[in-house]
Amino acid sequence: MTMRTAPAEQPAPPPNGCPFDPPPLADLLEQGEPHAAFGALRTERPISRVALPDGSWAWLVTRYHDIRAVLGDTRFSSDTTVHGYPVSGMTGGAPHANRGFIRRDPPEHTRLRRMVTREFMVKRVEALRPEIQRITDELCDAMERTEGRERGGVDLVEALALPVPSRVISLLLGVPYEDHDTFQRLTATLLSRTVPDDERAVARSELHDYLDRLVTAKEAAPGEDIFGRLIVEQQRTGGISHDEVAAFASLLLIAGHETTANMIGLSALTLMRAPEAAERLRREPALIRAAVEELLRFHSIIRNGPRRVATADVEIAGHLIRAGEGVLVAVASGNHDEDVFADAGRLAIASPNSQHHVAFGYGIHQCLGQALARAELQIVLGTLLRRFPTLRPAVPVEEIPFRTDMAIYGCHALPVTW
Ligand code: HEM
Secondary structure, three states: OEEEOOOOOOOOOOEOOOOOOOOOOHEEEEOOOOOHHHHHHHOOOEEEEEEEOOOOEEEEOOOHHHHHHHHOOOOOOOOOOOOOOOOOOOOOOOOOOOHHHHOOOOOOOHHHHHHHHHHHOOHHHHHHEEEHHHHHHHHHHHHHHOOOOOOOOHHHHHHHOHHHHHHHHHHHOOHHHHHHHHOOOOOOOOEOOOOOOOHHHHHHHHHHHHHHHHHHHHHHHOOHHHHHHHHHHHHHOOOOHHHHHHHHHHHHHHHHHHHHHHHHHHHHHHOOOOOOHHHHHHHHHHHHHHHHHHHHHHHHOOOOOOOEOOOOEEOOOOOEOOOOOOOOOOOOEEEEEEEOOOOOOOOOOOOOOHOOOOOOOOOHHHOOOOOHHHHHHHHHHHHHHHOOOOOOOOOOOHOOEEOEEOEEEOEEEOOOOO
């Protein structure tokens, strides 16, 4: 097998334009491909180099099995402070010492993740279903009462897609939901790819101050929630510091609402535009679990990574990735790899194969909140299909503001009527 290497000092131009500018969903649904460039890359250059905004470059891995090989190999580090980590063009803020465990390696990653693993286990999440259903019903009742749906429609993102996961994660963590304007606004700034760095730094510092005050308040009166347990069981016994509790808060709060909200919006739109699939789900509600896996595969909303840096020379599918070189792992491409998902561009809501998707990543950093995300998606989409059988977009699809400017794909707003 030939080894292809690249001199680390030579930034390469992107092969087919930057493959991280996703097209509007309309193209996506018609072409059935998250990004046309990925298809060509998977066949022609499955591991190629991409230029990052600052002129540096990283490897872009596009095939399903290569993606799993990288994400499953701990010689690829998640630590943003390791030299060579591809930070350019990444959202969220500059690498810093007090980062969440998503940006740490073992043994620290293992130690910290273990502190909250049980909070997100399937059994725990299953017990939450009645509460998620109650929140969903309450928001659907409010949606039904909204006036003016004939004139311009109701924004499904504001009415349902964003509040369900925000309220659920606030409840679990013990964050006052009244603060949702603050944390949603700051998250949106941090995850934007178009906000200037200085504006993002201001948002990061505002979020830091907000979480710092929150943790201080919780320290004085820890409740029956994730933060309460972290403070009593870990902080008071010397396992973690005040700042580390705040780092948990930042990671779980951001990851816990933004991702699922976008999946709810995109999935609702997809089902509105695929009436046969929607009708089948109404007839066979048990199919909702498989449908959610397929929607996760189909949309693969994480569009700027995950990212890693090699800490040793590693060979992946005949390519040598040298220590210190950055890697962008295109899970959105892996989920459309025809070698694994036949007819990957078509939505197949009953396909048993979809469950092998890598939308939640793979390996030790695989999404901690996946059981929660699944339950929320199943409940919200199932309820929408049942209660709003005539739901449809209130504007032409071309007028829907898609999040081409964000690290996590979705719709900024989704006007609907019924
Ligand atoms: C549809 C919704 C979601 C998607 C598509 C998603 C996707 C992902 C992906 C791809 C990763 C891996 C990152 C990496 O390898 O670097 C990840 C990690 C993570 N996710 Fe999610 N996620 C979702 C919902 C959630 C929710 C609801 C939570 C709740 C708290 C959550 C919490 C986390 C955490 C804490 C990690 C870091 C895990 C680790 O580093 O060990 N996610 N997620």
